[in-house]
Amino acid sequence: MSGSITLTKDEEMMIAVMKKFKTQEYHDFNEDLFLPAQDFISVKENISSSSLFTFLRAMPKGASLHTHILAATSAEYIVKELSYMKNLYMYTWNGKLKLKFMNTSDAEKCAEDFGLCELLSDKRQVQSAKVFDKWLLDQLMITNTPEINSKSKKWTKLSGIFTTLYDMLTYRPAFEKYLKQTLQELVDDNIIYVELRGTFMELYELDGVKYDAMKSLQIMSDVISTFTTTHNETFIGARYIFAPYRKLTDEDFQDSLKLLREAHRKFPHLIAGFDLVGHEDAGGTLRQRVELLQRVHKDIKFYFHAGETNWHGTESDQNLLDAILLGSSRIGHGLSLAKHPELMRLVRDRKIAVEVAPVSNQVLGYVNDLRAHPAVLYARFGIPLVICNDDPTAFGNTGLTFDFYEAYMALTQVDEGPEFLKAAALNSIGHSSMNQFQKRKAYEMFEERWKIWSHGMAAIVSFFGKLSN
Ligand SMILES: [Zn+2]
Structure with missing residues (x-):
């Protein structure tokens, strides 16, 4: 990419700094200690304390295009802020922890139905807040424990986290705070736009009032609109990809498509498109739904997860072909794409971006050493890539x-500057669902901030230059 671009003096100096610190990391963390080759959860603190991480944190990153709304915000915020809101109860449903805001009479009913229904504030009195909060944090994140030692167990824990959080986050006051915090954490990380994905949730109040999917989308739209207006110097907006579970019954799937049509008609500024979510290797293929999906209105775009598998020739692998044939605008993960050169060519020629989520792919056990991630091949082959975080609550990659960091250290050549990251950031704007006007604004905002960041990095060169004189 750098070959066709004229670099400013600041950019040349910035690239020199980035390369210097990158090389230093290769030196400090040799073959055995190289951080992207180790489990993210074990080395997260090492990554976040590196100088390179500090520089990357300040770097403009464009848009975040693949984040699941029920795992979009740091688990620490959920524990420290939301779980301290009044009237939050916990109980066990089908062996899974559930958190829900309830009034006293609903809590009594819950205790009758599920045996035990306890206020979190009471639990903190009994156990000490510190002990309880640590326990709760562990429930909301994938941790390195011997019980969670396989891909399917990690997926079970991940889907369990969604179950735990759903009723907590659909309490209207908690949802508004949560969504605002989600956007704030992105702004703090120099991200200017986001596409979240999830189901059409139904929010509720403590007094029994329930909002249907459309009213709940209105609440979501209002939060986004207020946040975007008050952060218009640094943030362009957020849209929503409707993404129900891939193994819905036929009837529920058809109902979902009806809701999608209605939501798209009522909230065209909010609804970006459609996806299906859940562990691909566990079933629920695109092929099973192909006839219905072909009838979806052409204005509704697809952003399918596809090929999030290490298998070759299975139904989950074949999702890739169906995603491409259905005209998916981007592909989530696409790990098995590397096994199909002909599909790689199609993806490149049709300019379908692949959403690469290095931390997610490693934590869930698809790619242990990220230097072996197939995105290295996609980048060299000319497939547009965007870098994504997938489920930051669960993985800790807010x-x-x-x-x-993982992409820069593991997916690029050792002597490469951050041009790969800039290309990914620009791709995230170009391959987003923003309209042309918004994209133009996003490019301008990005370039301006890139200039400021490069200038700051160049100042670091001058500072160290003077020190060494
Ligand atoms: Zn995902």
């Missing part, structure tokens, strides 16, 4: 800096 914002995009952790994924940018």
Whole structure:
């Protein structure tokens, strides 16, 4: 990419700094200690304390295009802020922890139905807040424990986290705070736009009032609009990809498509498109839904997860072909794409971006050493890539800096500057669902901030230059 671009003096100096610190990391963390080759959860603190991480945190990163709304914000915020809101109860449902805001009579009913329904504030009195909060944090994140030692167990824990959080986050006051915090964490990480994905949730109040999917989308739209207006110097907006579970019954799937049509008609500024989510290797293929999906209105775009598998020739692998044939605008993960040169060519020629989520792919056990990630091949082949965080609540990779770090260290050549990251950031704007006007504004905002960041990095060169004189 750098070959066709004229670099400013600041950029040349910035690239020199980035390369210097990158080389230093290769030196400090040799073959055995190289951080992207180790489990992210074990080395997260080492990554976040590196100088390179600090520089990347300040770097403009464009848009975040693949984040699941029920795992979009740091688990620490959920524990420290939301779980301290009044009237939050916990109980066990089908062996899974559930958190829900309830009034007293609903809590009594819950205790009758599920045996035990306890206020979190009471639990903190009994156990001490510190002990309880640590326990709760562990429930919301994938941790390195012997019980969670396989891909399917990690997926079970991940889907369990969504179950735990759903009723907590759909309490209207908690949802508004949560969504605002999600956007704030992105702004703090120098991200200017986001596409979240999830189901059409139904929010509720403590007094029994329930909002249907459309009213709940209105609440979501209002939060985004207020946040975007008050952060118009640094943030362009957020849109929503409707993404129901891939293994819905036929009837529920058809109902979902009806809701999608209605939501797209009522909230065209908010609804970006459609996806199906859940562990691909566990079933629920695009092929099973192909006839219905072909009938979806052409204005509704697809952003399918596809090929999030290490298998070759399975139904999950074949999702890739169906995603491409259905005209998916981007592909989530696409790990098995490397096994299909002909599909790689199609993806490149049709300019379909692949959403690469290094931390997610490693934590869930698809790619242990990120130098072996197939995105290296996609980049060399000319497929547009965007870097994504997937489920930051569960993985601890809030914002995009952790994924940018992993991508920079593991997916580029050792002597490469951050041009790869800039290309990914620009791709995230170009391959987003923003309209042309918004994209133009996003490019301008990005370039301006890139200039400021490069200038700051160049100042570091001058500072160290003077020190060494
Ligand atoms: Zn995902």
